[in-house]
Structures are given as C-alpha cells and as structure tokens.
Amino acid sequence: MSDQESPVPAHHAEADVGACPSFVAAMDVIGRRWSGIIIEAIGKGNTGFADVSRFVPHIGDTMLAKRLRELETDGLIQREVMDGRPIRVRYSLTVAGLALLPILRDITSWGHAYATTEQTAAADQAPTDQHLNKGR
Numbered sequence: 655m656s657d658q659e660s661p662v663p664a665h666h667a668e669a670d671v672g673a674c675p676s677f678v679a680a681m682d683v684i685g686r687r688w689s690g691i692i693i694e695a696i697g698k699g700n701t702g703f704a705d706v707s708r709f710v711p712h713i714g715d716t717m718l719a720k721r722l723r724e725l726e727t728d729g730l731i732q733r734e735v736m737d738g739r740p741i742r743v744r745y746s747l748t749v750a751g752l753a754l755l756p757i758l759r760d761i762t763s764w765g766h767a768y769a770t771t772e773q774t775a776a777a778d779q780a781p782t783d784q785h786l787n788k789g790r
Contacts, residue, residue: 683725683728683730684754684758686721688713688717688721689724689725690754690758691709691710692706692721692725692731693725693730693751693755693758694709694755694758695709695710696731696746696747697751697752697758701745702742702743702745703722703743703745706718706722722745729748729750729751730747730748730751730754731745731747731748731751732746732747732748733745
C-alpha cells in the first residue's frame, strides 16, 4: 500500500462481506410490524395508549403494549406515568425517535411513488376489451 492510500474503514470492509451491521440493527427496530406507525402516531401527538391504538388500525392491545415496551427499550420512546386518578401513561419520542420522523416521511413518499408506479404498471398490463375479444 502506498503512503497516499488509506486502509478501508472497518464499516466498509464489513459491508463487503454482508449487510452493514448498523443497517441490520436499524431494520431490526423499524422493520418490526407496527413500529414505524407507532412512532409516527406518537410524533403526531397521539401520546396516550388509547390515542395510539386509534391511530394504528387493526393492532390488538397486547401487541401494542409489547411494541411500546420494545420501542422504549430501544430508546426511541419514553414512557411517563402521570400522577392522579386514574393513573395515565403518556408516551413521547426521544431524540433518537424524533430523528426517525423525517426518515419515515421519506419512506411514506417512496410508498406513494411506488404505489402510483405499481398502479400504472398494473393498468398498462391489464387486458383490454380488444385483447379479450380478439379470439372471438
């Protein structure tokens, strides 16, 4: 190796033999079913359990409670128990959770573009009346 060449950074060397560990770790968290939409719900001000449950369609209470605990353990949300009767719990995003919001917005934008592309492609491939009646 010449004096001008620098060694390959460790994270690049790892990427040559497989997926980047940081990418894998990130996908393990946000790739879990419901996690992204729960983060979005809390980011949009749905801070109570019932609020999040209404925002996230078709999730059961047990699964929601499990995902909230996981996201808290992952350091993306924080749970605060409010004094008083009845006891209330509020969730908020941590700095790491807030940092995910623009990424989730980008994923949503990609989803819109992808859905539009898929719909256009499906419409282009759908048989027309001319094709269906051609053999008659």
